[in-house]
Amino acid sequence: MAAKIIDGKAFAADVRGKVTEHVARLKEEHGITPGLAVVLVGEDPASQVYVRSKGKQTVEVGMNSFEHKLDIDTSEADLLALIDQLNADPTVHGILVQLPLPGHLNSDLVINSIDPAKDVDGFHISNVGLLGTGQKSMVPCTPLGCLMMLREHHGSLSGLNAVVVGRSNIVGKPMANLLLKDSCTVTIAHSRTKDLPEVVRGADIVVGAVGRPEMIVGDWIKPGATVIDVGINRIDAPERGTNEDGSVKTRLVGDCHFASCAEVAGAITPVPGGVGPMTIACLLANTVTACCRANDLDEPQGLTA
Numbered sequence: 001m002a003a004k005i006i007d008g009k010a011f012a013a014d015v016r017g018k019v020t021e022h023v024a025r026l027k028e029e030h031g032i033t034p035g036l037a038v039v040l041v042g043e044d045p046a047s048q049v050y051v052r053s054k055g056k057q058t059v060e061v062g063m064n065s066f067e068h069k070l071d072i073d074t075s076e077a078d079l080l081a082l083i084d085q086l087n088a089d090p091t092v093h094g095i096l097v098q099l100p101l102p103g104h105l106n107s108d109l110v111i112n113s114i115d116p117a118k119d120v121d122g123f124h125i126s127n128v129g130l131l132g133t134g135q136k137s138m139v140p141c142t143p144l145g146c147l148m149m150l151r152e153h154h155g156s157l158s159g160l161n162a163v164v165v166g167r168s169n170i171v172g173k174p175m176a177n178l179l180l181k182d183s184c185t186v187t188i189a190h191s192r193t194k195d196l197p198e199v200v201r202g203a204d205i206v207v208g209a210v211g212r213p214e215m216i217v218g219d220w221i222k223p224g225a226t227v228i229d230v231g232i233n234r235i236d237a238p239e240r241g242t243n244e245d246g247s248v249k250t251r252l253v254g255d256c257h258f259a260s261c262a263e264v265a266g267a268i269t270p271v272p273g274g275v276g277p278m279t280i281a282c283l284l285a286n287t288v289t290a291c292c293r294a295n296d297l298d299e300p301q302g303l304t305a
Helices: 008-030 045-060 076-088 107-111 125-132 141-154 172-181 196-201 258-264 276-294
Strands: 035-041 064-070 094-097 161-165 185-189 205-208 226-229 233-236 250-253
Touching: 008 045, 008 141, 008 276, 035 045, 035 076, 035 276, 045 064, 045 276, 064 076, 076 094, 076 107, 094 276, 125 172, 141 172, 141 205, 141 226, 141 276, 161 172, 161 196, 172 185, 172 205, 185 196, 226 258
Parallel strands: 035 064, 035 094, 161 185, 161 205, 205 226
Antiparallel strands: 233 250
16 A cells, blocks of 8 residues: 655645735734744855845735845854844744854854744744743744644544654754644664664654654564654755766765665655655744744644644
8 A cells, every 4th residue: 555645735835824814814803914033144045045035935925024134244243133133023922043054153142142932943942942932932943844744644643652763953952842742652863873774663643853864764663653854955966967067967865775664654754745845834834923922812723833
């Protein structure tokens, strides 16, 4: 039996639809327009693409988009001054500093200078602590997207065995905390875990977030388990031929070997088109949530953890 494919593009479109409705309601009933400020330092091509996409989708759902593009040699003092200004601006409900930052800037210092209530990435140490202790916080976008897809597929997650492969601060640790909050039994595994295949075989839910291409294979998956693949890895694809400059063409793969895992799993997210599209959709959802909290209004149903 082939696994059900969890379509992240369709799910993200649904989330954006809910955000659009909520934004329209905030404007109509309260005269408030949620605003997202994105700060980009330098000319990193991948970051530029992300920022463009974030700005476009922010406007499409009816929110205000504020983009601040700074030179690569911007000083820490100038960047912190801009963040102070955004913290104090009542029209800005969410602040996102695009990572990675140039080497001369201290990322931890910069992230922790954002007002935790406006930290729509969920990376501020206060939000990390609140999530870890089961309190209301801003939740990192990628794990939030994974949680939404799991809830949609399973209904209740209570009592399920979940294995998160990967222990990063951006995905692995917050994902484990979210699953715990939904009453899963959670194991955080990683590349050094003893007998990793055996650990993964015990899981009803497998979240691959280890950053190694196709590391998790079908033989590791319990029949009928749900596989959420967070990995985005570019690997050589000689079967696709070569580029004009003679280099080998590439393709995107996840941390899970899709074909073999899909034969065993009950449901699986593809790469691309699975978790990826959910990240920006959840960023928009977080901005609406932050706006509602700032104005003491009910939070949007189905868009929070």
